[in-house]
Structures are given as structure tokens and as C-alpha cells.
Amino acid sequence: MILGHIGARKGSKGVPGKNFRPLCGKPLIDWSLDQLFANPRVGAVVVSTDDEAIYEHAIAKGALKIGLRPAHLATDSAGKWGVWQHALAASEGLIGPVTAFLDLDCTSPLRLPEDIDAALELYKIEHPDMVMSCCEARKNPYFNLVEPDATGSLHVSKPLPGGVVARQQAPIVYEHAASTYVVDPAYLKRSxxxxxxxxxxxxxxxxxxxxxxTPFDFRLVEFLMQEALTHD
Structure with a gap:
């Protein structure tokens, strides 16, 4: 069974209440939550949150009843990995062992259903410990990302012998896009x-x-989604 997961912490310094904030007609979390419920390959869905309103909302839509996440996983410093481990353990206590842990980040609602299917298919074919959504980086540390030295002078972050004078010469670098993850449950438990x-x-x-x-990100995503909905 594939377990679909969404983490939605109550607090947010950049955009207060963003996970439940309305976006193009429904709460932000629902753009990802509805994708999980609509995917026939997903056998169960769980939402990890410290927000009572989000939790009750998710339960009403059919999510597993695992309770609110522990306080130590609801802080600004709590990492994604611990949240995943807790959600997996709590869910398996209700539904038994799962074959894949599929996490959708609710702050990245622009993914398409076919992105989820493609990530799951890649996991099925390659048998990695994890599939992680990425995109090609706009800036490259071998070419146009720079950092200051002790004197304040700038240097390319990752210099190569002879230097790189064109972006096309630089090694490919990906951005870790917080959107879609497929994780081997055994790897999640042991690592x-x-x-x-x-x-x-x-x-x-x-x-x-x-x-x-940030508020700018929210406005940008809202614009892009409104444009996409207009063209559908």
C-alpha cells in the first residue's frame, strides 16, 4: 500500500496561517490533499499537523486519525525527517505495513497529477531509497553563484581548474524542489x-x-494558478 502524506505545521513566520489560507477557491492544503485522494495508487492518506482545524478538516476528507503531531515536531527547528518518521509509525499502527511513503509539500501546489504518477513510476523502476523532486537550478555554483572571502572579495562558490566562462560549460546542478517525494519506508525507519x-x-x-x-510567493502562485485555471 502506498501511504500519501502531507505535513502542515500551524506556525509560519513568512506567511502566517498559509497552509489553511484560501487559494483560488479552497485552502492551500487542499490543492495537494485532493491530489492524494484522487490518485488510485494511493491506498491511505495522512496529514501531520499541530493545527486542530487542519487536522479536523483532513479527517473529514478521509485522512487517517493519528492525532496531532507531538510538540517537539511542531517547532520552527523540527525537520521534515522526524515528522515523516512519526507519521509513518502512527499510520502503520492503523493500516499495517506500507510499500511507499509519498509526501506532497502543501506549499508547492503547482505540481500536476502526472508529476505524482511519474515520481511513483520512477520509484517502482529504479528502487532507490528516495525519489526527490528537483528542477534545473537557475544559478550555478560553478559559474554565477559567488561568495565572499575573509576580505570581502567575491569568488565563484565552486571554482574549477581553468574557470568556467559560459553556463553551458558548468556541471549540471539541480535545485531541491520541495514538492514531491517517494520514500522507501525501510529507509525512512533506519536513517x-x-x-x-x-x-x-x-x-x-x-x-x-x-x-x-513569502507573501510574494503566495501572490505569484495565485497568479499562476488563476492563469492555468483560466486556460483549462
């Missing part, structure tokens, strides 16, 4: 973080990888 195993990219176009972290 302490994302990068300990074989993590492979599922490449998405950058226009579907916008993550809402």
Missing part, C-alpha cells in the same frame, strides 16, 4: 536524514516548483 542513502531526482519544470515561503 537519520534525507541524504544517507540513494536519493535520485524526479525532474520537474521550474514553473511547477515554486514553493510558498
Amino acid at each position: 537519520k536524514g534525507l541524504w544517507e542513502g540513494r536519493v535520485i531526482p524526479y525532474l520537474m519544470p521550474p514553473e511547477r516548483c515554486v514553493d510558498i515561503d
